[in-house]
Amino acid sequence: MKEINLENSEIIQVFFFVLLAFISMFMVLIMFFYFSRKKIVKIEVDKKNLEIEHQKELLHSILFAQEEERKRIAQDLHDDISSKLNIVSLNSHLLKTPNLNEEEQMEITNNIIELTQNAIENSRRIAHDLLPPVLEKFGLHAGIEELVEEFNSTKIVKVSFDNQINFDNYPIEKHLHIFRILQELLNNSVRHGKATEISIQFTNFDGQNSCTYIDNGIGFDNSSEEYQKGLGMKNIESRINFLGGQFSFNSQPNEGVIMVFNFK
Template identity: 65%
Template sequence: MSVHALPEKEIVAIILYISMFLMILAVVLIIFFYFSRQKIIQKELEKVDLILRYQKEQLHAIIFTQEEERKRIAQDLHDDISSKLNIVSLNSHLLTAPNLTETETAEITENIINLTTKALENSRKIAHNLLPPVFEKFGLSAGIEELCEEFESSKSVKTHYKNEIDFDEKDIDRHLHVFRILQELMSNSIRHGKATEIWISFANINGVNICDYKDNGVGFDSSNTENQKGLGMKNIDSRISFLQGTIEIASEINNGIVVNFTF
């Protein structure tokens, strides 16, 4: 019994159907990959947008902080230095008045000396707040030691400082951010936390610089994100971002605060 070959028309039809099927499959695959790619691109764009928005917020926080710092310095200069120098100027003019007694001259001269001395002390304080001389000359560790001494001079807090890192003097610009972070944390510990003891330690673990900070203050509920949205915390976040570091904050009511950050 012989097998008859399929008619030529049927062969052409089969080839045509197979070709159409393959074409439809190709179109479906192209559409599928196109929309999948679009979803991936969309997700990437959303991710980039989030990063840009975060960076924008950080930049705004830095600018706002700088502006607040400028306002504070301008206010200090106006209230302390300018007002005292104005009175010095008035007293200097009084010295030119005729018929001044020796006692009056001595009194005016003493006022001028006292006011000039106070203005000089205040100008030193303002300059010190901008960039402590010890920090500039001897680096971060010495700057923090002096900072601890300044806080302890109020007799309201005891500080414990330990450092295991040999800081590179070339990184002084970056270290200034670390110094400002600790300055902000210590101010918060005393002003808001009512702490009587503060612990600060530096260590290098697996090539990463780590700072551990804690106090024995009243603490707060760190699980509530609203508690970490103050200007001080925005300022700290901005500096951590600049340092390309990370920060973790843990606190409980009546149990102080623990802060760990890398830089």
């Protein structure tokens, strides 16, 4: 009888040990999943925070660029337009000077005509910088052709342009963003990259519109901090973001630049 009781006691002890082991394993699994889930949630939160911070940087670059553009326009209006009109006004008052001979009147009149013409040309240039008329009248394809022709006319660089996309259904806002992206890239290639050949190609593959931009310039290390913080690239990125697209950019010293971006 004592042997049976002892055996039952040992069975109960084994049972409790097994039960305790299962409970311990269960608690370990719970703790493992809890901390794993917590880590996953933290990673997701950090990722979202990085995305928010990135969006803030893009917004800041847009606002900064807009403010710089306003300052530039204000400076142009003051220096080129306002100053010339002030001189026109002064010359106009000189015409009221008594006893002016014919030669003096002709000289003052010619000054007024020349200054007025310069003011008109400068006002057209400022308006063109804000919104190139060719974009509004004839669309993006014609606007890019005109931009390419302007760069080719310098004889410093040879730019080729090929387009397989119909931009007619795109709103003018998207035309302007794509135009400004190419304008920024072309300026960078010529001024900083010292490129002599540039290729711009628009293609549509499986309903996806994309642009491939290539130059043969001196290139740079696109992993550098200077590139990452560059306002020009931030502006380009913000415009591509507005277009609902993505981009890839590759450049190394002495290997030129290759950029591909898509848009909707």
